[in-house]
Amino acid sequence: MCSPEELFSARLDGRQLSDEEAIEVRKWIAADVRNAARAVELSNLHSLLDESLSILSIGMSDVLPEQEAKQLLDKALQGMELVKSRQAKASPVGLTSYTITWISLAVAASLLLVVGSLLYYSDDPQLASNDTATTPLAPPAPIEARTYSPSEGTAIIENQQVDDPDVSPIALIDTRIGDIWDSSPPIQGTGVLSGTVYQLQKGLVRVRMPSGTTVVCEAPCVFSFADTEHLNLMNGRVAIETSQAHDITVHTPEETIRDIGTEFGVGLGPDRRLVVAVYNGEVVVGDEGEKQVRLPRGMVGDFATGTVKSHTASRTISDDRQFVRDSEIELIEEARHGSQEAAQLLEWYRRRRIGGLVAHATFSNPVRGHLTSVGMHPPRADGDVRMNYKRNVEGVYIGSGGAVFLDVMIAKGGRAASTGLLNPSELVGADATEMWLTWKTQSLSPMTGRFAGLSLMYGDVDRNEESVIFGATDDSDKFVIATYIGSKRERHLFSKSTQSQSFQSGTIDQGVHTWVVCISFQEGNDRIRTWLDCPLDRVDVTPPSMDVTANDVQFDRIRLANAKDAPAWFYADVVLARSLDSIKECLIPPEPPAPAISH
Incomplete structure (x- = not known):
């Protein structure tokens, strides 16, 4: 039995894949960013010698002009060569394994449309024909949520689609612990999409930005990212640790929480009660031009109805583990590998919550x-x-x-x-x-x-x-x-x-x-x-x-x-x-x- 990689290579050589084989290859590419990068490398080897990878030969001339499509493909291949050359050398200051992963992810995302079309259109003559209409899958039901719109610069009510294949990933889910989702879970390592509303029903996930900023989401949690600097929290608890040069703003249905180089947690309950705990740095709660509450390191703000107008008190943090923080994710990994000390600390943190x-x-x-x-x-x-x-x-x-x-x-x-x-x-x-x-x-x-x-x-x-x-x-x-x-x-x-x-x-x-x-x-x-x-x-x-x-x-x-x-x-x-x-x-x-x- 051929592996998915072998099937993909065979398809590049002109072999027609069965429906089952094509599905297996598509799943392999989507399962891991490294698989997608490998698909790009294989395509690079074949594309220079085999005309079967041209845009015209896979029935997409009506979607993109040939020259433009070729330029897109060339750019992707050049990007892969850049990544390979960087990986072969010692990483300079500022170029981490996460940066390399993000370069690979961006390149792979650019080519997935071409690769997916190759597998999809060429295995069924009827589907490859422009004369035969196809019925697309029904899109998921929209979820109404108050979200931040970068174009407007304010929080607005709009319908967000749960899945939009045209939106590029802006973050990676790098750790999942006992996670159960309202719909299909995000694919590990392939990224979080801008504008997509995610509904985590159980467990924990950690989202990592290209800058190194991490967001730990604790179920039940409903959230979305407008971009790398704006997180929409509709319900649940998140703990955020930002990098030195990267700030992030959390938008809730009633307020915004803007950090100033910090580590902080935001909790929003179904009763709209808002709790903000600051572990390092400082945060500002409230929209610009309106009443604001500044919370320095070591303080917790309680907002009974989710607005600064209902701010009841700022108190000293008596327990720095009321949110599951980034460092705790590392302890979970240690405990899984048999560390008794890590298990003891995790139990201590659990009791403190x-x-x-x-x-x-x-x-x-x-x-x-x-x-x-x-x-x-x-x-x-x-x-x-x-x-x-x-x-x-x-x-x-x-x-x-x-x-x-x-x-x-x-x-x-x-x-x-x-x-x-x-x-x-x-x-x-x-x-x-x-x-x-x-x-x-x-x-x-x-x-x-x-x-x-x-x-x-x-x-x-x-x-x-x-x-x-x-x-x-x-x-x-x-x-x-x-x-x-x-x-x-x-x-x-x-x-x-x-x-x-x-x-x-x-x-x-x-x-x-x-x-x-x-x-x-x-x-x-x-x-x-x-x-x-x-x-x-x-x-x-x-x-x-x-x-x-x-x-x-x-x-x-x-x-x-x-x-x-x-x-x-x-x-x-x-x-x-x-x-x-x-x-x-x-x-x-x-x-x-x-x-x-x-x-």
């Missing part, structure tokens, strides 16, 4: 200089403490007399503040809010009758600066919740009447137990509901194992501790969030991403 996640504690060593906790300072350890005690579990071993403090980040602009949990004393516990907390415990010895557990505190001194305790107390072999009503501490034991279905004994054992707590902060006493050993996906349909009240619960740190002479305990998966769904998203691993496809 979870809405409503206030804090997640990790106890592992820094990964490439990063502590991978979310919303918490590095753990403070005292006594017999061993971080990352169990392999592949974010946990900590605490021996006799040991303690670990997990300090929640409460700075302005941080997660706790932005989720509205801080009270006037800047402690977690604002009235009329609700907080969810989960963690796992395991006693590593059957010995009981000693204090061990998790405490919510507003200082490091127990009892005096402690709001509530979950675990074991000095005189009990059962799990308890200790709360305060006024100055009096009350203990609530888990018994047969309070235990969850999966917790078969009130006695502390050596099994791993999962705690889920919901605290409703309210005027007066606060409500604490606790589920012990209830699966996360059943908590919302299962009555709590215990439902108690406590006096004014507030805290800014979580203490994990054991009394002296107490058995060692293991703690893991400490998560603080505004909702149960956020906890689920944090702890339940997502489906592994589809392999990245890149050139």
Whole structure:
């Protein structure tokens, strides 16, 4: 069986291809810019000796004058020779592999019309005849979108065709990760067309400009490019990193976002809410001559209805991973090739994008200089403490007399503040809010009758600066919740009447137990509901194992501790969030991403 390249060469030599063979060759040419470039090279070898490649011989004299067509072909062939000579030499400064790819792409695009016509017209005598009318394929349905028109210089409403073969590529999709499109996906490496509306339903793609500017599109995303300097974003999220000498303007249905040598992200939701985050440089939001908002590096702008008139606040970026950025694409590639560090960083980035996640504690060593906790300072350890005690579990071993403090980040602009949990004393516990907390415990010895557990505190001194305790107390072999009503501490034991279905004994054992707590902060006493050993996906349909009240619960740190002479305990998966769904998203691993496809 002949390869597509051999079939193409045979056709150039005059052989008639079957319909199946012609389709196979066309697919081969369209699949990769390198295939198209190879087709051009083969055509170059044949065209100088074989008249069968002339425009007249393939039935296109009624489309282009012969002389003009030959000039077009000669120009394409000269361009290929230029590319080959450049590739044979060391690339000078400014000439990168991407530049060479773009030269090849431009030349291949110029010749594809000729090559495609050769395959299409010559294999069917009826199609080659000017006397026989052909019925063209129906064009795709137009999509109405507010887009930037270079000729007008303003954003206008117009119908954009999903596919227009007469438009030259202006960018390359160089990486695709689990992408699913509303219609046929763009062909990898053959370019993004100017004026085409793309609808990405799932996954990620990275678009690269000839200048080196990259645009990472995160599904669901509807976008188009007017040219290399103007991106139309109808819905979705994009992260853009521009080259030093290349600026880009993002046009949304209501506003324009113009960068000044920068890296930034733009998110546009279905409710038209616009979010712009600036990582480097500066951006200007708003049309020229009208009200504008300038956002410098490290700032985020919120625009409730998508316009500068609805600009609510500019705040400091508390989390630089709310957008999937260009550097993350490289990590995905590393993780696919087995890098555990890259996988850890990707999981950290994923958690930082979870809405409503206030804090997640990790106890592992820094990964490439990063502590991978979310919303918490590095753990403070005292006594017999061993971080990352169990392999592949974010946990900590605490021996006799040991303690670990997990300090929640409460700075302005941080997660706790932005989720509205801080009270006037800047402690977690604002009235009329609700907080969810989960963690796992395991006693590593059957010995009981000693204090061990998790405490919510507003200082490091127990009892005096402690709001509530979950675990074991000095005189009990059962799990308890200790709360305060006024100055009096009350203990609530888990018994047969309070235990969850999966917790078969009130006695502390050596099994791993999962705690889920919901605290409703309210005027007066606060409500604490606790589920012990209830699966996360059943908590919302299962009555709590215990439902108690406590006096004014507030805290800014979580203490994990054991009394002296107490058995060692293991703690893991400490998560603080505004909702149960956020906890689920944090702890339940997502489906592994589809392999990245890149050139």
